[in-house]
Amino acid sequence: MSQVELNRDNIIPFLADIFNRLGADSYLGEEVSMSEHMLQSAFKAEQAEESDATITAALLHDIGHYTGEFPENYIELGVDNQHETMGSAILERFFPAEVYEPVRWHVEAKRYLCAVEPEYFSGLSDASVKTLELQGGPLDHNQVKEFEKNPHLDAIVRVRRYDDGGKLAGVLTPDIGHYLDIAQSVLDENTEN
């Protein structure tokens, strides 16, 4: 495990390094690699003329799968082993809520959409259907109402759709440098941290 101390100056190169070393890993039974999935999700958001923050959320929504790459103190940030919790906890240190909230809730958004859009389920990939059960299945009525209270609901749902749309073999996208430049600009504008 890396012991580098992450800060605003090295987080983007750090993410680039993870992407370059591990991006070719397969993506949980899908037909694309992790890097293809990340790039395609970001590309979907970009094509939809989303904000830089939403494009960044789409790019980094699965970064929590790489928590083993982060310094040990980052493990404490996650309240459990779920990749969306870990990913958002890391991103929260550097990025605004427009980035980390869609990351935090991208699994729950699948459960939400299964509950409120009957046709959504039939569009899920086989791997995504398999994990849905492990993730608790569709939200129930009360959980739907609770989920809809999130002020970032719309962006959360849109990022989920870019995630779902980013699993096709052979799609050409801009490279990681293009999207990390966008992430860098979001980081630079985020003066809260």
Ligand SMILES: [Fe+2]
């Ligand atoms: Fe994903």
